[in-house]
Amino acid sequence: MSKKRPGFNASDFFEKGHLYFLPHISIDCVIFGFHTGELKVLLLQWKDTLRWCLPGGFIYRDEHIEDAAVRILKSRTGLDNIYLQQFHTFGDPARDNGKHGVTKLLDKKSKSWLKDRFVTIGYWAIVDFSEVTPTPDEFSKECQWWDIYQVPQLILDHNAILEVALESLRRNLNDYPVGKNLLPEKFTMPDLQRVYETILSKKLDRRNFQKKMLSLGILHRLKERKQGVAHKAPFLYKFDEKKYQRALRQGLKFGV
Amino acid sequence: MSKKRPGFNASDFFEKGHLYFLPHISIDCVIFGFHTGELKVLLLQWKDTLRWCLPGGFIYRDEHIEDAAVRILKSRTGLDNIYLQQFHTFGDPARDNGKHGVTKLLDKKSKSWLKDRFVTIGYWAIVDFSEVTPTPDEFSKECQWWDIYQVPQLILDHNAILEVALESLRRNLNDYPVGKNLLPEKFTMPDLQRVYETILSKKLDRRNFQKKMLSLGILHRLKERKQGVAHKAPFLYKFDEKKYQRALRQGLKFGV
Numbered sequence: 001m002s003k004k005r006p007g008f009n010a011s012d013f014f015e016k017g018h019l020y021f022l023p024h025i026s027i028d029c030v031i032f033g034f035h036t037g038e039l040k041v042l043l044l045q046w047k048d049t050l051r052w053c054l055p056g057g058f059i060y061r062d063e064h065i066e067d068a069a070v071r072i073l074k075s076r077t078g079l080d081n082i083y084l085q086q087f088h089t090f091g092d093p094a095r096d097n098g099k100h101g102v103t104k105l106l107d108k109k110s111k112s113w114l115k116d117r118f119v120t121i122g123y124w125a126i127v128d129f130s131e132v133t134p135t136p137d138e139f140s141k142e143c144q145w146w147d148i149y150q151v152p153q154l155i156l157d158h159n160a161i162l163e164v165a166l167e168s169l170r171r172n173l174n175d176y177p178v179g180k181n182l183l184p185e186k187f188t189m190p191d192l193q194r195v196y197e198t199i200l201s202k203k204l205d206r207r208n209f210q211k212k213m214l215s216l217g218i219l220h221r222l223k224e225r226k227q228g229v230a231h232k233a234p235f236l237y238k239f240d241e242k243k244y245q246r247a248l249r250q251g252l253k254f255g256v
Numbered sequence: 257m258s259k260k261r262p263g264f265n266a267s268d269f270f271e272k273g274h275l276y277f278l279p280h281i282s283i284d285c286v287i288f289g290f291h292t293g294e295l296k297v298l299l300l301q302w303k304d305t306l307r308w309c310l311p312g313g314f315i316y317r318d319e320h321i322e323d324a325a326v327r328i329l330k331s332r333t334g335l336d337n338i339y340l341q342q343f344h345t346f347g348d349p350a351r352d353n354g355k356h357g358v359t360k361l362l363d364k365k366s367k368s369w370l371k372d373r374f375v376t377i378g379y380w381a382i383v384d385f386s387e388v389t390p391t392p393d394e395f396s397k398e399c400q401w402w403d404i405y406q407v408p409q410l411i412l413d414h415n416a417i418l419e420v421a422l423e424s425l426r427r428n429l430n431d432y433p434v435g436k437n438l439l440p441e442k443f444t445m446p447d448l449q450r451v452y453e454t455i456l457s458k459k460l461d462r463r464n465f466q467k468k469m470l471s472l473g474i475l476h477r478l479k480e481r482k483q484g485v486a487h488k489a490p491f492l493y494k495f496d497e498k499k500y501q502r503a504l505r506q507g508l509k510f511g512v
Contacts, residue, residue, distance in 0.1 A: 023280065063349065065345065065375060066347070089342065091320060091321025091322070091324075117317065117318075119315075119321060121375075167507075171431050174430050174431055175430055
C-alpha cells in the first residue's frame with residue numbers, strides 16, 4: 001500500500017534522490033483516453049525545454065513497483081484510482097542517449113544519479129478522458145491529451161514506448177474485456193463496437209462483432225431498448241459484473 | 257549484440273560484481289520444454305544449499321537487457337539460439353526476504369551488492385526438450401527438466417514467477433502461432449492439437465480446433481498423408497514460413 005513520502009525540491013531531487021529511490025530503474029505510464037470515438041494519450045511538457053514526454057518517475061527503495069506506478073501517475077497528472085497494466089520493460093542501454101536535452105536542470109549538475117542509465121518499466125491504462133482533469137506537476141508546464149496520431153517527437157525513446165503500449169492495448173482486446181469504465185452502465189452493441197473500432201483503428205463487421213461479443217458470456221441483454229430512436233431501436237446491454245471481473249482476472253480464452 | 261565479457265570467480269562476483277553489473281536489477285528465465293505430450297520446466301540446483309531455482313543472472317552496465325537474457329540462459333544452461341519472450345517484471349520489495357538461505361556463499365559476506373533488493377525481469381521460451389542438453393554452471397550442482405506439475409519449493413518468489421510465465425505462455429496461444437520449433441516439418445492436425453492441449457492442460461474439441469487453426473491462414477495442407485496408418489490416414493500439414501513469421505510479429509488477431 002502507498003504510504004506518506006517526503007517531498008523534494010528540484011535541487012535535492014537531482015542531487016540526493018538516489019538515497020530515496022532505486023537507481024537505474026524508472027517507470028513510464030502511457031495513459032490512453034477514450035471518449036465517443038476518439039483515442040488520445042496523456043503527455044506532459046517540461047517547463048524549461050518545452051519538450052513533451054510520458055508521465056514517469058522513480059521507485060522508493062522500499063516500495064512495490066505497482067504502488068510506485070500508481071503514485072507517479074497521481075502525483076504527475078492528478079489521476080487517481082486507475083488500474084495500470086504493466087506491459088513491457090525497456091532496457092536498451094542507448095535509450096538514454098539524448099537525455100541531456102530533456103531538462104536544463106539536469107545539464108547544470110555535473111553529477112547526478114539521473115545521468116546514469118535507466119531501465120524503464122512501462123504501464124498503460126485506458127480511461128474516459130471526459131472524466132479526468134489532468135494536472136501538471138512542478139516540473140511540467142502542461143499536462144494534456146494528444147490525438148494518438150498527432151503525437152510530437154517525445155524525449156528519449158518515449159515514442160517507441162507509446163507504440164509498444166498501443167500494440168499491447170490492442171492485443172489485450174483479444175484476451176481481456178474492455179469497456180466497463182469507458183461506457184455508461186447501459187449501452188448498445190454499436191456503442192461497444194465503437195470502443196473496439198477506435199482502439200483498433202479499423203472498421204469491424206457488425207454481425208461478426210455481435211456474435212463474438214455475445215459468445216463471451218459477459219453481457220446481459222436488457223428488456224428495454226434505446227430511447228429516442230425512431231426506427232428499429234437497438235437493444236441495451238450491460239456487463240455482468242461477476243463474469244466481467246472473472247474475465248479480467250482469468251482472460252477471455254477467445255482463441256482455442 | 258553480445259560481446260566478450262570478463263570471467264569472475266565466486267568471491268570477485270559477490271564482492272565486486274556491482275562494478276560490472278547494474279545493481280538492483282536481475283533477469284530470470286522460465287524455459288518450458290515440450291516433447292510429445294509432456295510439458296516441463298528447466299531448473300537449476302544450488303551446489304551448497306541444494307535448493308532449486310530458475311536460471312537467472314544480471315545485466316552488464318552497457319548491455320541490452322534482451323542480450324543479457326540470452327547470455328544468462330546460455331551461460332547457465334548451455335542453451336543457445338532460443339527466442340526469449342519478456343513477460344513481466346517483478347518488483348515486490350518483499351520478494352527477496354528469504355534470500356539469505358539461497359546460498360551459503362552469500363551468508364558468509366558481511367556486505368555484498370547481492371544482499372540488496374532486486375527487481376527481476378522475467379523471460380520465457382518454449383523448446384523441444386529432446387533437442388537440448390542442459391548444462392549446470394559453476395554455482396549449480398544440477399540443471400534438469402522438471403514436470404510442470406511437480407516443481408519443488410523454489411528460492412525467493414520463483415514459484416510465483418513460474419506461475420505467471422505459464423499464464424503468459426497460455427495467453428500467448430491466443431495471440432501468436434506456436435509449434436514451429438516443437439513439431440517436425442510435416443505434421444498432422446492431431447500432432448498440432450496435442451501441442452495446444454499439453455500447454456493448456458485440457459482436452460480440446462477436434463473439429464473446433466481444426467476449424468480455428470485453418471482459419472488462421474498459416475498452414476499448408478500437403479497432398480501426401482501420414483504413412484503407416486492403416487485406416488483413414490490423416491493429412492500432413494506444414495507451416496507457411498512467411499505467414500508464420502508475420503503472425504509472430506503482428507499477432508494472429510484471433511479475436512475481433
